[in-house]
Amino acid sequence: MAEEVKVFGTWGSPFSRRVELALKIKGVKYEYIEEDVYGNKSPLLLKYNPVHKKVPVFLHNGKPIAESLVIVEYIEETWKGNPILPEDPYEKAMARFWAKFVDEKCLPALWKAGSSPENERAKAVEEACECLKTLESALNGKRFFGGDTVGLVDIAANFIGYWLRLFQEAAGHDLLSAEKFPALFKWSDEFSSCSVVKDSLPPKDKLLAYFKAHIAGTKAAETNASN
């Protein structure tokens, strides 16, 4: 039975990588289409995600789905092996709660901390640190948020597990450090080095270069704005 599974994404996006990671965990073969989101979104992308016009978009036998965590739950429900969510409804609810916390609180706080002008940075960093501390408490001595294997929360927190440390290196900040968040820091090592994850991550040098260029660009814009 020929199954058509396609992912529209961009190489650096943690959101489209979430979908690819879920597919890799499930061992599902898929075709990947790289979108040029800054330059030229493809007509197919705009057709399949008219509401948000963003990546990732997932296509299964011609039927499109948008929103990375909605897609991940669809993948979980469609391909039953190597579960990403616990079976118990309460544990499932806990996983969804933390995935939501990452998406709706942690990530916005981290963006803000990384992009705030100098005078607002201290407060933004403090809020981001509070989020990381709270997230760390959800680990509770486990290797992954999902227990012994990567689960929904690990997938949702992929930015924290890999992208953040590279961004920190490029920006010269130290938000997620081994001293401040030992358990979360250790988790990020486990996450980004575990076999099913590391093959689905963007290349380190390319991402680092991208972040450096982005930061330089932001600084230049700030300087121009204040001139």
Place this chain on the structure above:
Amino acid sequence: MGEENKVVLHGMWISPYSKRVELALKFKGIPFEYVEEDLQNKSPQLLQYNPVHKKVPVLVHNGKPIAESIVILEYIDETWKNQPRFLPQDPYKRAKVRFWTSFVQQQLCESLLTVIKTDGEVQQKAFGNLFEKLEVLEEGIKEIFPDGNPCIGNYNIGLLDLVMLSMFSPNNKIQEEVFGMKIIDPEKTPLIFSWLTVLHQLPLVKESTPPDDKVVAIFKFVRENALKSSLA
């Protein structure tokens, strides 16, 4: 009600997030104890059950707490498998419901709250945003109501319905009193208007709806507070 299935809901009477959980329990016929929280004076239990957000609603099932209204709604549907089912069985249809629920929750509700809490240019911009998003939803729900008009008979209330009806109503009178205009305009978004009309006429919803003057009063209160604190 036996101790093996004890359900407690910590909520607040005007919170739409709390209301949708309350209605979900009622629609499923699940007996529960309701604890009204004073948000200026949160109970120690609430703070213990939801240390991360310290908010309502919190559902406590046999002593185990769950926070975040949509997470709670999915939990209720997975634990009490009787009708109405809040999500369809088919994974693709489930994804569609979750997609639109996320859209309503994150985009529409956010715009509405901005409209309520701001004035002047900021509010005007927020209105524009809100109407734009309502039009997107109007288009999007055509695939959910392919026959055009939702009708009240045997309506199977679901996740998207619960989230939408707790935040929006077709009651133009209230909207005109609070905002000076219709938010859900039967001419601009006829499908949303008739959908909300059906939802708000369901007996369980009707009996849980506070009287108009109370709703107007709370909107005005929230708005005044928000405007005051933004001047401070």
